[in-house]
Amino acid sequence: MAQGNKTKVIVGMSGGVDSSMAAALLLDAGYEVIGVTLQIWPSGGPETENSCCSVSAIDDARLVAYLLGIPHYVLNFRAVFEEKVVAYFAEAYFRGETPNPCLACNREIKFGELLRKARGLGAEFIATGHYARVRRDAGSGRFLLLTGADGQKDQSYALYGLSQEQLRHTLFPLGEYRKPQIREMAKERGLARVAAKPDSQEICFVPDDDYAEFLRQRAPEKVVPGLFVDREGRPLGQHRGIVHYTVGQRKGLGGTFGRPMFVLGFNPERNEVVLGEDADVYTPVLWAEELNWIAWPQLREREPVRVKAKIRYKAEPAPAWVIPENDGVRVEFDQPQRAVTPGQAVVFYQESLVLGGGTIVSDPRGLRRRST
Numbered sequence: 001m002a003q004g005n006k007t008k009v010i011v012g013m014s015g016g017v018d019s020s021m022a023a024a025l026l027l028d029a030g031y032e033v034i035g036v037t038l039q040i041w042p043s044g045g046p047e048t049e050n051s052c053c054s055v056s057a058i059d060d061a062r063l064v065a066y067l068l069g070i071p072h073y074v075l076n077f078r079a080v081f082e083e084k085v086v087a088y089f090a091e092a093y094f095r096g097e098t099p100n101p102c103l104a105c106n107r108e109i110k111f112g113e114l115l116r117k118a119r120g121l122g123a124e125f126i127a128t129g130h131y132a133r134v135r136r137d138a139g140s141g142r143f144l145l146l147t148g149a150d151g152q153k154d155q156s157y158a159l160y161g162l163s164q165e166q167l168r169h170t171l172f173p174l175g176e177y178r179k180p181q182i183r184e185m186a187k188e189r190g191l192a193r194v195a196a197k198p199d200s201q202e203i204c205f206v207p208d209d210d211y212a213e214f215l216r217q218r219a220p221e222k223v224v225p226g227l228f229v230d231r232e233g234r235p236l237g238q239h240r241g242i243v244h245y246t247v248g249q250r251k252g253l254g255g256t257f258g259r260p261m262f263v264l265g266f267n268p269e270r271n272e273v274v275l276g277e278d279a280d281v282y283t284p285v286l287w288a289e290e291l292n293w294i295a296w297p298q299l300r301e302r303e304p305v306r307v308k309a310k311i312r313y314k315a316e317p318a319p320a321w322v323i324p325e326n327d328g329v330r331v332e333f334d335q336p337q338r339a340v341t342p343g344q345a346v347v348f349y350q351e352s353l354v355l356g357g358g359t360i361v362s363d364p365r366g367l368r369r370r371s372t
Helices: 017-028 055-068 078-094 101-120 164-168 179-188 211-218
Strands: 008-012 032-039 072-076 125-127 132-136 143-147 226-229 235-239 262-267 272-276 282-293 305-310 318-325 328-338 345-350 353-360
Touching (some): 008 101, 017 032, 017 055, 017 179, 032 101, 055 072, 078 211
Parallel strands (some): 008 032
Antiparallel strands (some): 132 143, 143 353, 282 328, 305 345, 318 328
16 A cells, blocks of 8 residues: 555545545555545435445545545445345345345445546545455466455455456555554544444345345235245245245244254245255355456366355355366365355455355255256
8 A cells, every 4th residue: 555646546435434544544645535425325215324325424424534634525326236236135035045235235336336436537546444455466467355464354255256457446455454453543533433333234225134124125026925845845834935034044934843943945936945954054065156266367177276265254264175167166165064055155265365256056955056
């Protein structure tokens, strides 16, 4: 982050401590900093107070920009957010998947639409408050994504989908810091209000983190009761609609099955939720497609790669082999993994280096492809 010299950078400011300090650190480093807050809430949608796009968040971002002495603008990205994030989220759930809309938002909105806007305004970079790092490899010339120095806050998993062009024009000022340092630095700069704000834990457009109710209001005809079935298709009882469940879930099934039962997967074409025992939730293999490689352009055909693979945002990376296969990869774990979930991302690491990742498309019950 040594470039400075009044190079123009657009900072995505959410009104939280991380993006506020990203702007402050860039200002200290000599950049010409412009703060931007994205108004991405779908028209007519409700707002959650502790979200990156609420009215209070915009006000907080505006106040921080004033205190730092930098310009601040609000950009209306509602239509494109609805199309590329909210619609994607809903359609994936109705297919029986469990998507992560934050990954789509990063790829399409924060590092997609915002970067295009920034470049059009003559800015060389965009910056955010993510805990991750970007380095240029001198040998290959590729821009590499690395984990943040704070292992507890590392957000590289959510950034694996970024392209070389996006990484080339992105700065992560917090990459070398730990979260407690950032909060303390914010207090020292007089940003006490944002320094004390809690981290956002919920999806910004889903009130009270109630996915099922959000989806029911969006498409009530798609959230209807159906059957719980076992792995052989035998009926076990009635469910409330597949959007109420996710792979590995035990609580909230609402039935008396005579033994503990867990969600294994879905047959969305028949509106069925497949149940089984805890041991059935584990699988040693998954398939992934829609791959994005950062460390290299693509995998060599049929050449296995040793990695640590992360199957959800808060999961521990697990030792595995990645094997190219048709339009995707097969991932073989040293130890079976619990609740491998179609729609989630699997991200591959070697030490602190993010190799790339893709979307899980396998069904843990029978490793059935999503497209069939």
